[in-house]
Amino acid sequence: MRSSGYSSKRDYSPALGSLAARAPWWRRAHGPLVVAFAVAIGGGVALVVHESDSTGDTDAMATVEVAPPQTALVRREAPSRGITTASLNPISTAEAAVMHEVPDTAAPAAEQALEAELAAPPEPAEQWLEMLVGKGDTLSGLFNRYDLAAADWMALARLDGAGKRLSRMRPGDVLRVAVNDSGRVNKLHYALDELRTLNVERNADSAFVVNEQVADVETRVAYATGTVTSSLFLAAAEAGMTDRTTMELAAIFGWDIDFALDMRVGDSFAVVYEELYLDGEKLRDGPILAAEFVNGRRTIRAVRYVDTNGDASYYTPGGDSMRKAFIRTPVDFARISSSFSLGRRHPILNKIRAHRGVDYAAPPGTPIKAAGDGKVIFSGTKGGYGRTVILRHGSNRTTLYAHMRSFRRGIRNGARVKQGQVIGYVGSSGLATGPHLHYEFRVNGVHRNPVTVPLPRAHPVAKEQRTAFEQASTPLLSQLDMLVEASRVASN
Numbered sequence: 001m002r003s004s005g006y007s008s009k010r011d012y013s014p015a016l017g018s019l020a021a022r023a024p025w026w027r028r029a030h031g032p033l034v035v036a037f038a039v040a041i042g043g044g045v046a047l048v049v050h051e052s053d054s055t056g057d058t059d060a061m062a063t064v065e066v067a068p069p070q071t072a073l074v075r076r077e078a079p080s081r082g083i084t085t086a087s088l089n090p091i092s093t094a095e096a097a098v099m100h101e102v103p104d105t106a107a108p109a110a111e112q113a114l115e116a117e118l119a120a121p122p123e124p125a126e127q128w129l130e131m132l133v134g135k136g137d138t139l140s141g142l143f144n145r146y147d148l149a150a151a152d153w154m155a156l157a158r159l160d161g162a163g164k165r166l167s168r169m170r171p172g173d174v175l176r177v178a179v180n181d182s183g184r185v186n187k188l189h190y191a192l193d194e195l196r197t198l199n200v201e202r203n204a205d206s207a208f209v210v211n212e213q214v215a216d217v218e219t220r221v222a223y224a225t226g227t228v229t230s231s232l233f234l235a236a237a238e239a240g241m242t243d244r245t246t247m248e249l250a251a252i253f254g255w256d257i258d259f260a261l262d263m264r265v266g267d268s269f270a271v272v273y274e275e276l277y278l279d280g281e282k283l284r285d286g287p288i289l290a291a292e293f294v295n296g297r298r299t300i301r302a303v304r305y306v307d308t309n310g311d312a313s314y315y316t317p318g319g320d321s322m323r324k325a326f327i328r329t330p331v332d333f334a335r336i337s338s339s340f341s342l343g344r345r346h347p348i349l350n351k352i353r354a355h356r357g358v359d360y361a362a363p364p365g366t367p368i369k370a371a372g373d374g375k376v377i378f379s380g381t382k383g384g385y386g387r388t389v390i391l392r393h394g395s396n397r398t399t400l401y402a403h404m405r406s407f408r409r410g411i412r413n414g415a416r417v418k419q420g421q422v423i424g425y426v427g428s429s430g431l432a433t434g435p436h437l438h439y440e441f442r443v444n445g446v447h448r449n450p451v452t453v454p455l456p457r458a459h460p461v462a463k464e465q466r467t468a469f470e471q472a473s474t475p476l477l478s479q480l481d482m483l484v485e486a487s488r489v490a491s492n
Contacts, residue, residue, distance in 0.1 A: 099240050126178040126186060139166050142175065152185040161210040162200055184366055194283050210274040218277040219286060221479075225487040228267040232259060233333075235269075245273055245285045252302050252314050252333070253293045255324045258451060260360065268294045270484045272476060287312070290476040292484060301480070303473040307465055309423065317477055319461040319469055326393070326455045327419060328370040330401065331426065331437050334360035340449040356447035357400070357440035364435040366426040370417045371399045371441075379412050385438065386430025389423050400440040403432045 131142045143153040157163045169175075169190075178187035188200040197213045226239035236246040249271060250259055257263075275288025290303045302314040302322045314322040338359035374391035377398070382388040385402035389411060392398050405427020417423060428435045441450040461469045 015029065060390055061406075094462065122268060129177045129179060131175040131177060133169045133171055133175065135171045137169065137171070138168070146177075147183065148177070148179065149184050155208055156185075156188065159200065159208055159210060161212070162198060162208075162292075165198055166190065192206045194278070200431055214351055215278055217283070220275045220277060221289070222273055222285075223271070223479075223483050224273070224274045225270045225483060226268065227491075228263060228269075229265060232269075234264065239269065239271075242285050244467035245271070245288065248288050249291060249293075252288065252291060253295075253300055255322055255330060255455070256298075257295050258301055258328050258342075259333060260329055260331075262295055264296050267296070268487075270480060270487060272479050272483060288314075290405070290473075290480045292480055301477070303476050303480075305461065305469050305472055307462070308468070315461055315469070315473075317473065319466060321458040321460055323458040324455040325419075325458060326397075326399075326441075327369060328451070328455065329360070329367045329484060330371050330399075330439055331360045331362050331366055332369075334362040334366065334437070337361035337436055338453075340447075340451065357402075357438050357452050360426075360439065361434070362426045362436065364425075366435075367422045367439075368401055368404065368424045368426060368437055370419055370421045370423050372397075372419045374399070374417055376413055376415045376417065376423075378405060379415075381429070384434065387424070387427065388430075391417065391423075396444045398442045400438075400442070402438040402440075403428055403430050403436060405429065405435070 131144055131146060133142070133206045139153050139157060140150070143150065156166060175372065176189040177185055180186055186202050188198075190198040192198055192212075195217060196213045197215075199211045199213055200208050201211070203209050224236070224239040224241050224245075226235040226241075228235045232250065233243070233246055236249070237243075241249075249269065271288055272290045276283045276286050279456045287304060288302075290301070292301045293298065294300075301317055303317060304312060305315055306312045316322060336358055338355060340358055341355045370391060372391075372393045374393040376389060377392045378388065378390040380388065382402070385400075387404040387407065388400065388402045389404065389407065390398055390400050401424060403426075404424040407424045408422050411417070411423050426435050426437050432438075439450055441448050441453055443453070
């Protein structure tokens with residue numbers, strides 16, 4: 001007997017004959033009888049099959065030699081009681097096992113694998129810790145407090161996309177950390193804000209991998225209208241607006257309206273803005289999309305537009321920027337306690353002395369913002385001005401901020417600042433009767449009234465984006481028209 005693999009030369013006919021002798025009762029009840037058994041032979045298996053038909057007149061025997069790696073040869077005889085070796089086509093091991101019900105020779109290996117799996121130690125259990133960030137806390141300090149491995153916080157601190165964020169944790173933030181039985185960190189979750197979560201996990205190589213998860217947020221459009229009777233904040237609150245949206249409204253129109261000086265009873269506003277919802281619950285207000293403010297006899301409109309670079313800004317319906325090169329008022333919602341005058345009597349020196357600026361009374365510690373982009377050319381104490389900052393804007397304009405309580409960190413000679421950046425805090429240093437900001441505006445070295453000086457505008461919508469701007473702004477302005485008309489009808 002020849003085959004492609006190993007085979008046995010032993011004669012199994014006596015055993016088959018004994019089994020076949022017991023088959024008549026089965027043939028009568030169930031039809032053809034198949035008797036099969038397998039013998040392990042070195043690296044292969046020989047399967048011998050005896051088949052008898054229902055009449056008992058013809059029997060057939062076959063030998064299936066299963067030889068590694070994956071082939072088997074079938075030899076089948078013509079109806080007879082002897083074994084011959086008529087060859088057929090090779091078939092796969094799996095097919096031979098199915099055809100003749102070959103016992104699973106891989107069972108011992110599978111059983112061994114199962115036993116090894118059951119004997120293997122279980123995966124280390126994880127314990128979740130919640131670490132509350134306190135004042136002055138650092139990542140290393142938190143890990144030391146909870147007896148976590150120093151190697152883990154050092155690896156996290158060096159991790160791109162996570163290291164800087166974990167170094168800027170704020171008091172009240174929470175770190176959720178999964179620790180295994182060995183005290184090593186497997187996972188870290190850090191909520192960056194209401195929508196974003198920083199996730200860090202170990203991969204198969206035990207290296208940390210960073211992933212930022214962003215929640216799916218539903219955006220809804222909301223509307224608000226109001227009339228000023230005492231203050232903008234009260235009117236906005238009565239209209240259902242949050243302080244955040246009210247501050248944004250003031251910032252949009254703050255280039256044209258001095259809310260400390262220009263507000264009048266009867267002024268009105270209309271706002272179209274977004275609200276953000278997560279799982280059916282409101283998270284917070286989104287940006288203002290379009291707004292109108294009626295200040296005295298002036299009606300000013302603004303619409304939000306996101307350009308092709310992804311930068312959002314506010315423009316007039318005609319495409320001019322609402323933003324000017326300078327903020328009209330460097331302190332939010334402060335009142336003017338002393339106006340620009342060339343013949344004012346000084347309250348401390350008690351003599352006529354020109355007041356070449358504007359005083360804004362505000363509580364101590366109120367933030368003071370840079371009126372425009374510029375460079376710090378002076379930061380320090382300046383005589384009766386007390387603690388003072390002077391900024392240069394371009395080649396011919398400067399602004400001065402005096403009587404500060406303190407400077408913002410990083411505000412020093414030569415530093416660059418952006419418009420709206422906090423540079424210091426309201427105080428009463430120098431010759432001052434109370435906490436206030438003294439603010440001066442100079443053009444070519446000449447003092448100008450900060451309240452009335454013409455302010456240059458920023459750049460309008462680019463020509464190549466005019467069509468896109470009109471397509472985006474037209475539906476928003478239509479919503480604003482309907483809102484204003486509905487408010488007018490309701491008030492009549």
